[in-house]
Amino acid sequence: MRNTIKIAARNLRRYRRRTLLTSSLITLGVVAVLLFISVSGSFKSMMIAQITDSMLGHLQIHQKGYLASIDTLPLNRNMKEGQVKKVTEILEEHPAIAAYSPRIRLGAMFSNYTETTNIRLNAVIPEREMETVPLLRERVIDGGGEGLVRQGEILVPELIAKGMNVKVGDGIVLVATNDDGSVNGQPFTVGGIVEGVTGPGGRDGYIHLDDARTLLRLEEKEISEIAVRIKDLDKLDSTYAAINDTLAPMINQAGKPAFEAHTWESLSPFFNIAKMIDLMTMSIKVMLVAIVLVSIMNVMIMAVYERINEIGTIAAMGTVPTRILALFLTEGFLLGILGAAIGIVVSLAAIAVLRAAELTFNFGQQQGLVLIPFIKTGDVISIALIVIGIAVLGSLQPAWKAARMDPITALRHV
Amino acid sequence: MSLITAKHLEKTYPGDIPVKAIRGIDFTIEPASFVSFVGPSGSGKSTLLNMLGCLDPPTGGHLTVSGQDVSALRGRAAAEFRGRHIGFIFQDFNLIPVLSVFENIEYPLQMVQTWPQDERRQRVETMLAAVGMADQGHKYPHQISGGQKQRVAVARALVTRAELILADEPTANLDRVTALHIISLMKAMRDEFGTTFIFSTHDPKIVSSAETIFTIEDGRLAVGDIDGGSHA
Ligand SMILES: Nc1ncnc2c1ncn2[C@@H]1O[C@H](COP(=O)(O)OP(=O)(O)OP(=O)(O)O)[C@@H](O)[C@H]1O
Numbered sequence: 001m002r003n004t005i006k007i008a009a010r011n012l013r014r015y016r017r018r019t020l021l022t023s024s025l026i027t028l029g030v031v032a033v034l035l036f037i038s039v040s041g042s043f044k045s046m047m048i049a050q051i052t053d054s055m056l057g058h059l060q061i062h063q064k065g066y067l068a069s070i071d072t073l074p075l076n077r078n079m080k081e082g083q084v085k086k087v088t089e090i091l092e093e094h095p096a097i098a099a100y101s102p103r104i105r106l107g108a109m110f111s112n113y114t115e116t117t118n119i120r121l122n123a124v125i126p127e128r129e130m131e132t133v134p135l136l137r138e139r140v141i142d143g144g145g146e147g148l149v150r151q152g153e154i155l156v157p158e159l160i161a162k163g164m165n166v167k168v169g170d171g172i173v174l175v176a177t178n179d180d181g182s183v184n185g186q187p188f189t190v191g192g193i194v195e196g197v198t199g200p201g202g203r204d205g206y207i208h209l210d211d212a213r214t215l216l217r218l219e220e221k222e223i224s225e226i227a228v229r230i231k232d233l234d235k236l237d238s239t240y241a242a243i244n245d246t247l248a249p250m251i252n253q254a255g256k257p258a259f260e261a262h263t264w265e266s267l268s269p270f271f272n273i274a275k276m277i278d279l280m281t282m283s284i285k286v287m288l289v290a291i292v293l294v295s296i297m298n299v300m301i302m303a304v305y306e307r308i309n310e311i312g313t314i315a316a317m318g319t320v321p322t323r324i325l326a327l328f329l330t331e332g333f334l335l336g337i338l339g340a341a342i343g344i345v346v347s348l349a350a351i352a353v354l355r356a357a358e359l360t361f362n363f364g365q366q367q368g369l370v371l372i373p374f375i376k377t378g379d380v381i382s383i384a385l386i387v388i389g390i391a392v393l394g395s396l397q398p399a400w401k402a403a404r405m406d407p408i409t410a411l412r413h414v
Numbered sequence: 415m416s417l418i419t420a421k422h423l424e425k426t427y428p429g430d431i432p433v434k435a436i437r438g439i440d441f442t443i444e445p446a447s448f449v450s451f452v453g454p455s456g457s458g459k460s461t462l463l464n465m466l467g468c469l470d471p472p473t474g475g476h477l478t479v480s481g482q483d484v485s486a487l488r489g490r491a492a493a494e495f496r497g498r499h500i501g502f503i504f505q506d507f508n509l510i511p512v513l514s515v516f517e518n519i520e521y522p523l524q525m526v527q528t529w530p531q532d533e534r535r536q537r538v539e540t541m542l543a544a545v546g547m548a549d550q551g552h553k554y555p556h557q558i559s560g561g562q563k564q565r566v567a568v569a570r571a572l573v574t575r576a577e578l579i580l581a582d583e584p585t586a587n588l589d590r591v592t593a594l595h596i597i598s599l600m601k602a603m604r605d606e607f608g609t610t611f612i613f614s615t616h617d618p619k620i621v622s623s624a625e626t627i628f629t630i631e632d633g634r635l636a637v638g639d640i641d642g643g644s645h646a
């Protein structure tokens with residue numbers, strides 16, 4: 001085996017220019033893929049983090065049917081106290097869950113005593129909300145004390161604050177219609193201005209959960225939704241499946257499923273963009289495979305053709321076909337390793353440069369996000385394996401041809 | 415027992431007009447012979463040597479080499495048989511350019527047979543000395559002359575102690591003097607190792623060095639051989 005590698009390596013060195021050309025083509029492909037993966041991947045995960053960590057959470061649980069009519073924020077589809085208890089018991093027990101936050105979502109009239117507008121509100125327990133969506137705190141651009149939102153305070157969405165000309169410290173009134181149609185008003189102080197984010201609920205205000213209960217005169221401790229944060233986003237699907245499986249058999253009085261759970265993916269339109277990025281990553285990988293396959297096959301076909309006489313010689317001396325096959329496969333394998341290794345080194349260097357350059361970009365409302373490209377070891381390894389595997393695959397046909405060559409025909413070849 | 419026994423050996427190359435290159439010949443060759451096949455161009459020398467070397471199967475008759483019927487050997491089995499019993503010397507030397515002289519001679523011990531490293535080294539050094547290339551082992555084929563290359567090729571063919579060495583026009587690319595040196599080297603090797611050498615040539619001077627001469631004409635053996643071999 002050692003000798004096979006030695007001969008293969010020397011043959012690569014013998015045609016130095018060609019070897020360099022082929023491996024730099026592979027290098028180029030590897031660099032393109034790894035850079036794309038790292039840049040798009042970090043863009044993607046940053047966007048996902050923005051969406052999940054500042055508003056949606058990773059998962060949400062509602063009473064069945066809530067999401068279908070979410071536009072009207074229907075109070076009559078809130079989870080009742082008993083239901084909430086059941087769900088929280090499940091969430092408390094599940095080891096993959098980092099935090100969860102019960103919310104009441106409501107629509108209200110927002111009045112600054114001269115003008116009135118509509119506002120959509122999330123009523124939350126501040127500590128729980130901050131654990132579940134840790135980036136929400138950063139969206140509060142003005143005001144907002146220690147605890148996000150205190151009782152009697154409201155975080156006003158930036159657009160409403162501008163339009164209604166309210167500042168931190170101003171008094172306003174919220175008027176809401178409760179479940180059974182009676183109207184109630186309650187004064188609030190503007191505790192902070194909250195920046196909008198792209199996606200559903202991204203322009204909602206925040207109040208304390210207890211305030212929502214008095215405003216809506218809720219007698220029961222009912223909840224519109226429970227936002228859930230899981231520990232490891234890579235385990236989203238399995239965690240979601242586990243929770244869904246536990247919730248599915250729970251039925252209401254009518255005998256229908258009582259709950260519905262959704263991942264951020266089905267709650268946010270950004271998921272389609274994320275999927276597009278994945279698709280582009282996939283197609284650029286396919287291009288890499290094509291580059292490696294074509295260039296290796298090309299160079300190995302030439303290698304076999306140029307060495308027909310040598311193949312005839314070693315075959316005549318009694319080298320068995322499998323060994324000849326191995327000689328040429330090894331050559332392709334080494335070329336693949338060479339291209340992959342150089343490609344990885346160059347890519348890592350380029351990624352380091354990009355990080356140092358601190359490129360910024362804007363995404364919807366958020367401005368000046370710093371792009372921090374990163375690449376997972378797993379991605380590097382998988383690309384290396386793909387390149388090397390394809391290199392061997394690309395050498396297979398030429399190597400096979402060499403192995404099957406008739407020694408006399410090969411020896412007679414000029 | 416004879417090293418080679420050929421009975422009614424035939425080779426017809428297929429094609430639109432099939433070529434009867436060897437038309438049923440019979441002969442035997444004893445171990446440690448020094449044999450030459452001579453004949454005009456196109457008479458069938460290469461065809462015959464290829465069959466003896468198990469590179470190309472006969473289309474008729476029977477051929478026994480080293481006690482084994484090789485008429486039906488193909489592919490891998492033929493390669494393995496060659497690797498064990500037969501060495502080759504080529505007209506164009508055919509050393510492997512990426513291997514040094516030492517490594518070229520070592521090749522059959524490593525890539526065809528599997529010898530331990532120490533024994534390999536010893537054997538290669540023995541062979542280098544035997545062909546007078548003891549201090550040239552580190553050189554590469556492009557750094558030595560044609561005559562030296564053919565010496566290396568002789569060493570490579572002999573290194574496994576094959577019983578039979580086939581050389582199709584081994585001196586065609588060498589000048590007269592060098593050619594005679596190579597032939598006498600081959601003879602010396604036969605004397606030392608008891609290996610049978612069979613070579614083909616056009617050159618009458620070279621032919622005269624052989625102890626057994628078979629003359630081929632148009633695919634048939636003609637009379638005129640000296641002692642050692644015999645028509646059956
Ligand atoms: N692969 C082949 N296909 C068809 N005919 C062939 C093939 N090889 C050789 N022949 C024919 O067989 C006959 C014998 O050829 P061979 O090469 O054995 O002659 P040779 O004695 O070695 O000649 P030379 O002295 O020129 O090398 C010739 O007529 C040749 O044209």
Ligand SMILES: [Mg+2]
Nearest residue numbers: 459460461582
């Ligand atoms: Mg010939």
